[in-house]
Amino acid sequence: MYTDEEIEHLINCRKIIVEKPKKEMIVERGTERNGMLLAAKDEQYSFQVFMRQLIAFPERFSIGLVYNPSDSPDKLILLRCNGAHGEHKNKVIDNVTIPGCHIHRATNAAIVEGLAAEAHAKATDAFFSYEQALIYFFQIANIEDSMGVINPVWIMSSLFGGTEA
Amino acid sequence: MSIIESLSKQFNSQIALKLVRPDIQQLFVPLYHEDGDMVDIFLNENPQSNIIKVCDHGMTLMRLSYSYDLTPARERVLQRIISENGMQELNGNLYIDCTSENLYPTILQFAQGVAKVSSMRVHTKEMVRSMFYDMLSENILEQFSDFSFERNVTPIEDRSYLEVDYRIDTPHRPIFLYGVANSDKAKVVTISCQAFLLSGLKFTGWVVHENWDDLTNKDRTFLTNAVSKQFTTFQQFKLEGRRFLDSEAA
Numbered sequence: 567m568y569t570d571e572e573i574e575h576l577i578n579c580r581k582i583i584v585e586k587p588k589k590e591m592i593v594e595r596g597t598e599r600n601g602m603l604l605a606a607k608d609e610q611y612s613f614q615v616f617m618r619q620l621i622a623f624p625e626r627f628s629i630g631l632v633y634n635p636s637d638s639p640d641k642l643i644l645l646r647c648n649g650a651h652g653e654h655k656n657k658v659i660d661n662v663t664i665p666g667c668h669i670h671r672a673t674n675a676a677i678v679e680g681l682a683a684e685a686h687a688k689a690t691d692a693f694f695s696y697e698q699a700l701i702y703f704f705q706i707a708n709i710e711d712s713m714g715v716i717n718p719v720w721i722m723s724s725l726f727g728g729t730e731a
Numbered sequence: 732m733s734i735i736e737s738l739s740k741q742f743n744s745q746i747a748l749k750l751v752r753p754d755i756q757q758l759f760v761p762l763y764h765e766d767g768d769m770v771d772i773f774l775n776e777n778p779q780s781n782i783i784k785v786c787d788h789g790m791t792l793m794r795l796s797y798s799y800d801l802t803p804a805r806e807r808v809l810q811r812i813i814s815e816n817g818m819q820e821l822n823g824n825l826y827i828d829c830t831s832e833n834l835y836p837t838i839l840q841f842a843q844g845v846a847k848v849s850s851m852r853v854h855t856k857e858m859v860r861s862m863f864y865d866m867l868s869e870n871i872l873e874q875f876s877d878f879s880f881e882r883n884v885t886p887i888e889d890r891s892y893l894e895v896d897y898r899i900d901t902p903h904r905p906i907f908l909y910g911v912a913n914s915d916k917a918k919v920v921t922i923s924c925q926a927f928l929l930s931g932l933k934f935t936g937w938v939v940h941e942n943w944d945d946l947t948n949k950d951r952t953f954l955t956n957a958v959s960k961q962f963t964t965f966q967q968f969k970l971e972g973r974r975f976l977d978s979e980a981a
Binding site for chain 1: 822823948
């Protein structure tokens with residue numbers, strides 16, 4: 567059972583890229599997919615990142631940080647940056663309904679309730695596209711060295727500077 | 732107000748349609764996944780026919796892929812769930828075709844099917860595990876039919892709790908073969924094989940994994956020190972098992 571402090575520590579700890587994503591997204595079953603492996607820079611934590619974008623509706627995407635504990639096969643989705651896909655409704659902490667882009671974050675409350683760890687989300691205007699979300703994700707997950715992963719053109723044209731609600 | 736009037740009113744007020752593309756509408760209903768995201772249901776109308784495609788445009792399988800890999804065994808379970816719920820899949824798009832007359836029950840059926848696919852990660856571990864052991868058994872019967880083998884053997888008479896899934900007899904020493912689908916079984920196999928070694932039994936320990944990646948590092952390390960040969964996937968055992976057995980028997 568993870569506490570909120572442990573979850574925040576896992577999200578915020580400095581991370582390096584151990585295995586970079588592929589240069590091109592892979593198309594599989596209607597989705598463009600990619601991923602990378604991370605390690606905590608100063609601690610023994612291992613993470614993976616999934617990057618997904620729906621081909622039919624590119625505004626529907628998800629970029630997530632997954633913790634791989636060394637002593638359990640059960641992974642933990644810590645963070646997910648989601649595009650607008652319909653709506654999201656919180657079932658824990660509050661019962662806010664979010665229509666647009668949002669960020670899922672693992673909470674102890676969700677785990678205790680038996681929900682998905684990342685069941686709680688907040689609306690965001692920090693990103694509106696997959697590329698903007700990836701830039702933002704690198705920041706909030708504290709991942710070093712985005713060179714080769716994030717196209718500098720994306721940074722120039724991004725609307726970076728928004729905030730979580 | 733009767734129950735049916737009440738239900739009609741409540742459903743009506745919580746249903747909405749939004750045009751997301753020409754000829755594609757998204758249905759907003761109060762159905763949510765366990766992470767709070769609304770279940771994705773689209774209605775594709777075919778202007779030439781009376782057919783409405785109730786579908787998800789790949790969203791369900793995209794969500795499933797976040798932290799769940801579809802191994803061949805899990806793919807079989809997925810296809811069974813799709814089929815049993817009257818759905819079809821085309822390039823990741825789960826769908827059911829219907830007419831406007833039966834749209835409402837089709838939507839309920841589709842939502843139920845999507846929910847089952849989405850919860851595969853949690854609920855199908857036992858299904859996959861059971862299928863793995865059955866498939867292993869069938870494959871051993873098929874691959875090694877010209878060898879003498881016995882199931883559920885207890886090599887040490889007064890320690891009947893130390894069991895071997897399959898003992899395969901070769902001209903040299905027997906192969907003790909185990910199927911391992913989870914950490915608990917991995918631990919049991921480690922303990923058993925180490926006990927056999929300590930008691931002086933001559934054997935060759937083999938393990939066929941359902942999915943090597945599902946084990947913890949510790950379980951993998953202990954197992955590696957206890958047995959001689961591991962097939963990290965069932966697929967690998969199907970391809971290579973016979974060759975290794977022939978090599979042992981030579």
